[in-house]
Each structure stands twice: as C-alpha cells, then as structure tokens.
Amino acid sequence: MSSDVYPTTKLDLLRDTLAIAPENYKDNVRIIASLDDKAQKMGAIAGVFLGVLLAIVKPDQLSSLVGIIGQKGIWAVTMVTFLLIACVGISLWCIWTQKIPPPLSLGHMKQITRDIHKGKDLDADAEELYYSERIAIWNDCIQGQVKVIKKKQSRVNWAQSILAGAMLLIAVTLLLLVHSVKATAPSVSPSATQQTAPPTLTK
Numbered sequence: 001m002s003s004d005v006y007p008t009t010k011l012d013l014l015r016d017t018l019a020i021a022p023e024n025y026k027d028n029v030r031i032i033a034s035l036d037d038k039a040q041k042m043g044a045i046a047g048v049f050l051g052v053l054l055a056i057v058k059p060d061q062l063s064s065l066v067g068i069i070g071q072k073g074i075w076a077v078t079m080v081t082f083l084l085i086a087c088v089g090i091s092l093w094c095i096w097t098q099k100i101p102p103p104l105s106l107g108h109m110k111q112i113t114r115d116i117h118k119g120k121d122l123d124a125d126a127e128e129l130y131y132s133e134r135i136a137i138w139n140d141c142i143q144g145q146v147k148v149i150k151k152k153q154s155r156v157n158w159a160q161s162i163l164a165g166a167m168l169l170i171a172v173t174l175l176l177l178v179h180s181v182k183a184t185a186p187s188v189s190p191s192a193t194q195q196t197a198p199p200t201l202t203k
Contacts, residue, residue: 011124014131021138025103028145035152036095042159043091049166050084053077076173083166087159094155100144104137 057077 011128011131014128014135017135018131018138021135021142022103024142025138025145028142028149031149032145032152035149035156038156039091039094039152039159042156042163043088043095046084046087046091046159046163046166049170050081050088053081053084076169076176080166080169080173083162083169087162087166090155090159090162094152094159098148098151100148101137101140103141104134
C-alpha cells in the first residue's frame with residue numbers, strides 16, 4: 001500500500017478536513033429541508049382537521065350537540081380544537097427561517113488571502129494558517145446548522161405528539177357520539193294490538 005493513501009502531515013489532515021466540510025454542509029441542508037417538509041405536512045393535516053371541526057361545530061348546533069354527547073364530549077371537542085391549533089402553530093414555528101452563519105464564500109477568501117498572500121509563494125506555515133482559517137469558517141457554519149437541526153427536531157417531535165393526541169381525542173369523541181345514540185323500540189298502535197289479540201272463549 002502506497003504511503004500517500006493516508007494523510008502523513010498536518011497539511012494533509014487539514015486538506016482532508018476541508019474536503020469533508022462541504023459534504024457535511026450539504027447533508028445538514030438535506031436534513032433541514034426534510035424537517036421543514038415534515039412540519040409543513042403535519043401543519044396541513046392539522047389545518048384540515050381543524051377546518052372540518054369548525055365547519056361541523058356551529059354555534060346554533062351546540063345545544064343539540066350537548067344533548068347528544070354530553071358535557072364530557074364538549075370538553076373533548078374543545079381540547080381537540082386547542083391541540084390542533086397548537087400543532088399548526090408549532091409546525092409554523094419549526095419552518096420559521098433561522099439565522100445560520102454563511103459557508104465559505106468569495107468574501108471570506110478575500111479576507112483570508114489579504115493577510116497571507118503578498119505576491120510570494122506560500123510557505124508551509126502560511127499554507128497551514130490558510131487552511132485553518134477556511135476550516136474555522138466552515139466549522140461556524142456547520143455548528144450553526146446543527147443548532148438549527150436540534151431545534152427543528154424538537155419542534156417536529158412536539159408537533160407529532162400533539163397531533164397524535166388530537167387524533168386520539170377525536171377517536172374518543174366519535175366513540176362517545178356512537179354510544180350516546182340509543183336505539184328506540186318501534187311503537188305499536190292500539191288498532192294493531194286489538195287486531196293481534198287472541199279471541200276470548202265463552203262458555
């Protein structure tokens with residue numbers, strides 16, 4: 001195995017680190033986009049359920065609704081409404097744009113080379129400083145991405161839990177509605193009773 005497969009000097013290590021940084025940055029961008037997509041979909045689902053719920057539960061129907069599902073059912077509907085609103089709010093909070101330090105750009109390169117490049121060839125020390133400054137810029141950017149990812153993951157988890165709780169309460173409310181409907185026995189008219197009555201025997 002040749003000796004140039006693995007880094008052998010500090011400069012080689014810096015070059016390898018600098019080569020990995022853009023790939024790490026792209027991976028974090030994909031993770032952030034995936035979390036934003038999940039939050040957007042959950043907010044859309046919660047919004048649909050909230051719209052249907054508000055369309056069904058109207059002020060003029062509350063009295064009849066109380067008679068059907070009772071006060072416990074009304075509290076369940078109220079909790080579902082608040083949970084769906086909270087899910088939409090947290091989903092919007094998750095996709096809210098947050099500040100991330102920019103990656104290595106032309107402006108950074110001008111600032112780095114301004115103090116290093118003086119019209120002469122770079123020696124090993126100057127080259128090491130050059131790579132180190134580029135890595136520091138990438139590190140700030142990637143660490144900023146990691147902070148944003150952690151916040152988005154936490155908010156997505158909260159939104160998922162709240163949406164699951166709302167779905168559970170909706171199921172409970174539907175069960176209350178189903179079991180509150182009582183089957184009524186068919187009424188029998190007096191004429192029908194007289195017709196079906198057995199004849200009495202006389203001695």
